[in-house]
Amino acid sequence: MVESSGPGAASLLLAHHGTPGACAAEPLAWAMARAWQCDIVHLWVLPSFWRDMMGDDWLNSAATRATFATYLEQTLSREIEQQQQALQQRCLAQGLRYRFLLQIGEPTACLLHTLHSETPRALVIGSRRPKGVAGYRSHLEMSQLLRQARVPILLAPWGWVESSVVQ
Amino acid sequence: MIYTHKSPALLIMGLLILLWGGLNQLGVIDDLQARLQPGAYKDHIAVKEKWEAEQRVASEQAKADNQPAPTLKRPHSKFDQEKAFQSKLSFLFGGLFTVIGVFILLWPAKPGNLDYLVGTVPGLALIASIAFVVRWGLDPLFANWGKAVKEAGILSWDFAKIFNLNYVVLGILAGIFVVNVLKVPVWAANGVRLSRLLLKSGVILLGTLYSAAELAQLGALSVVLIAIFVLGSVGVVLFMGRRMQAGNSMTGVLSAGMGVCGVSATVAASPVVQAKASEIAYTIGTILAWGVMCMFVFPTIGHLFEMTPVQFGAWAGTGILNSAQVAGAALAFDPEGVETLKVAEIFNITRVLFLPIIVLWLATWYVKNEENATKVDIGHVLISKFPVFVLGFILLFILSSLGLFAPADHYQGKYFSGDKVKEEKLLKPKQVKLLEGVSSKMRTPDEQKALQDLISNRKLTSRDQDNLLKAVGKMADLDKAVKGILENAHKAAWHDSPVIRAYRDWIAWLFAFGLIGLGMQITGQAIKQAGGKPLVIGSVVGTLKAVGSLLVVLLFISKSV
Numbered sequence: 001m002v003e004s005s006g007p008g009a010a011s012l013l014l015a016h017h018g019t020p021g022a023c024a025a026e027p028l029a030w031a032m033a034r035a036w037q038c039d040i041v042h043l044w045v046l047p048s049f050w051r052d053m054m055g056d057d058w059l060n061s062a063a064t065r066a067t068f069a070t071y072l073e074q075t076l077s078r079e080i081e082q083q084q085q086a087l088q089q090r091c092l093a094q095g096l097r098y099r100f101l102l103q104i105g106e107p108t109a110c111l112l113h114t115l116h117s118e119t120p121r122a123l124v125i126g127s128r129r130p131k132g133v134a135g136y137r138s139h140l141e142m143s144q145l146l147r148q149a150r151v152p153i154l155l156a157p158w159g160w161v162e163s164s165v166v167q
Numbered sequence: 168m169i170y171t172h173k174s175p176a177l178l179i180m181g182l183l184i185l186l187w188g189g190l191n192q193l194g195v196i197d198d199l200q201a202r203l204q205p206g207a208y209k210d211h212i213a214v215k216e217k218w219e220a221e222q223r224v225a226s227e228q229a230k231a232d233n234q235p236a237p238t239l240k241r242p243h244s245k246f247d248q249e250k251a252f253q254s255k256l257s258f259l260f261g262g263l264f265t266v267i268g269v270f271i272l273l274w275p276a277k278p279g280n281l282d283y284l285v286g287t288v289p290g291l292a293l294i295a296s297i298a299f300v301v302r303w304g305l306d307p308l309f310a311n312w313g314k315a316v317k318e319a320g321i322l323s324w325d326f327a328k329i330f331n332l333n334y335v336v337l338g339i340l341a342g343i344f345v346v347n348v349l350k351v352p353v354w355a356a357n358g359v360r361l362s363r364l365l366l367k368s369g370v371i372l373l374g375t376l377y378s379a380a381e382l383a384q385l386g387a388l389s390v391v392l393i394a395i396f397v398l399g400s401v402g403v404v405l406f407m408g409r410r411m412q413a414g415n416s417m418t419g420v421l422s423a424g425m426g427v428c429g430v431s432a433t434v435a436a437s438p439v440v441q442a443k444a445s446e447i448a449y450t451i452g453t454i455l456a457w458g459v460m461c462m463f464v465f466p467t468i469g470h471l472f473e474m475t476p477v478q479f480g481a482w483a484g485t486g487i488l489n490s491a492q493v494a495g496a497a498l499a500f501d502p503e504g505v506e507t508l509k510v511a512e513i514f515n516i517t518r519v520l521f522l523p524i525i526v527l528w529l530a531t532w533y534v535k536n537e538e539n540a541t542k543v544d545i546g547h548v549l550i551s552k553f554p555v556f557v558l559g560f561i562l563l564f565i566l567s568s569l570g571l572f573a574p575a576d577h578y579q580g581k582y583f584s585g586d587k588v589k590e591e592k593l594l595k596p597k598q599v600k601l602l603e604g605v606s607s608k609m610r611t612p613d614e615q616k617a618l619q620d621l622i623s624n625r626k627l628t629s630r631d632q633d634n635l636l637k638a639v640g641k642m643a644d645l646d647k648a649v650k651g652i653l654e655n656a657h658k659a660a661w662h663d664s665p666v667i668r669a670y671r672d673w674i675a676w677l678f679a680f681g682l683i684g685l686g687m688q689i690t691g692q693a694i695k696q697a698g699g700k701p702l703v704i705g706s707v708v709g710t711l712k713a714v715g716s717l718l719v720v721l722l723f724i725s726k727s728v
Contacts, residue, residue, distance in 0.1 A: 058491055137696055
């Protein structure tokens with residue numbers, strides 16, 4: 001049984017929110033982690049737009065708003081937990097050690113902050129979904145990331161499959 | 168948790184507001200005010216010149232009679248009144264903010280109710296400061312620019328008028344700008360969230376402005392229209408959701424949001440129909456995007472169709488998806504009065520009263536269609552979703568009807584039918600002639616009759632006639648002088664009690680404050696989430712609702728109640 005890794009071990013940062021783009025980046029992360037003998041650090045950024053999800057509601061009572069906030073919080077945490085457990089299982093099945101980090105805020109700022117605090121050997125991300133595919137509109141600012149990241153960035157193309165990995 | 172942030176921001180805002188009041192009172196910024204309010208300043212100069220001439224004549228007369236020169240009291244012009252009003256409000260709010268600002272800096276905050284209450288003041292002060300800047304600065308500035316651009320021939324139309332760039336719209340835009348570009352400061356966040364309370368207080372106070380007959384007629388009309396369009400929209404969404412295989416939870420949350428009152432209904436219904444996070448995000452994004460768009464489009468269309476306050480209020484109250492923008496659109500359409508707001512808010516209240524019923528319906532529908540759904544407690548839903556502030560509105564209406572705020576016959580239009588209109592306020596022969604000249608321009612027999620009655624009685628004699636001629640006054644091809652005569656006839660017939668007039672002013676300010684605060688809660692990030700099936704269904708239902716209610720209002724709703 002491969003245990004979860006702890007801070008300090010050589011790691012590879014995988015930014016993954018359960019989207020098809022991020023799933024396509026998994027095999028790339030595994031291949032690189034095996035080659036470099038690193039742990040996988042899974043970063044999940046909960047975008048700050050969720051704070052604005054009550055919009056300009058003014059009619060409801062504080063109790064109804066609190067019920068909604070609790071419900072939304074529980075729904076999000078359930079969704080994150082399901083994705084996190086699934087990815088953990090897949091990493092462990094690959095014989096890799098896994099660690100999970102959750103941050104709330106702007107995706108690019110959170111990612112840069114984690115790169116600074118975790119100092120991984122590389123960052124693995126999936127690519128942006130093609131136009132017309134449904135999903136949240138909360139994207140990484142690639143130009144900012146490329147300018148400020150101090151580690152190699154590996155980007156898996158949309159729909160990329162494992163067979164393409166050079167062993 | 169400590170809510171009060173030790174920041175000098177409140178003190179600075181308080182001092183700046185006080186400074187504005189002081190400068191106004193001392194007359195130091197008269198040049199600036201004259202540029203902001205050229206119309207009022209022109210009136211001011213005319214009043215001043217007339218007074219100086221009278222003073223001169225009186226002095227000469229006194230000199231001829233060997234009497235000491237009298238000192239005539241200078242009458243207040245609109246310009247003086249506006250400056251005095253700005254000073255009064257500045258001293259009131261600026262003084263309050265300064266005192267609490269000093270208190271915040273000196274007081275070692277401890278958790279508790281006082282901390283929570285004090286912690287809201289800086290945010291409210293930020294909203295008030297924006298409201299003052301917008302109402303006293305940007306609103307007249309845009310009005311002047313609109314006219315200047317038209318007069319210079321750059322545009323053939325007044326862009327400020329066409330896009331309704333008045334203090335309400337500009338205030339909401341300022342709020343949206345603050346939250347998206349500058350970000351709401353930490354010290355203001357607590358107070359900004361409290362802006363909901365200001366809107367609710369505005370609605371409660373609005374209860375003082377209705378007559379029983381008015382409320383009964385508007386109430387009945389709103390129940391019919393809202394029932395048709397709310398139930399219709401919910402039905403269309405349920406049908407489309409099934410056809411598009413959107414899933415029960417998404418269809419449920421969408422039908423509440425699109426059918427009843429937008430974001431508020433989505434917030435209330437989401438836990439009941441167990442909506443997924445993405446469904447909530449798509450739905451709220453779609454509703455916010457539609458709401459903001461409607462707030463700009465509706466008033467422009469309303470003016471284009473020369474709608475009356477009753478017609479526009481009914482249309483906005485029915486056709487706009489999100490209830491927050493109903494008040495915004497009503498005030499954008501009619502920023503100087505609260506007549507449209509009065510109608511629109513009755514429709515808003517009716518929508519809110521429909522909310523518990525719709526949530527219950529959706530809960531039952533969801534339980535029936537979804538295997539894993541949890542059953543809901545009907546009593547709990549009805550009680551928890553009941554909008555308590557509506558009781559405040561009803562209470563103030565009752566107190567008002569009992570004559571607590573104004574003479575009991577105030578609402579019966581005694582100034583229309585009685586002999587209360589003074590002789591000097593009756594139409595002059597020259598004005599009558601001018602009105603006779605535009606008689607052929609009347610569009611309907613009702614308008615024709617209303618004008619004829621005004622000509623024969625030299626004053627307005629009924630509320631219906633007043634409403635009809637108000638619509639006439641908005642006709643684009645009507646002579647300015649005629650519009651002025653109709654406006655004066657309206658003013659001569661309407662004598663509000665000082666208490667009701669004060670309520671009307673405060674209601675407009677409360678709504679302005681509240682809407683700026685709500686604007687500060689509309690983020691681009693939330694709007695950007697509009698997408699997926701909710702965007703498709705929302706666009707179809709939003710358009711159907713807006714166009715359908717417009718047709719119904721234009722075809723079946725009379726211009727007055």
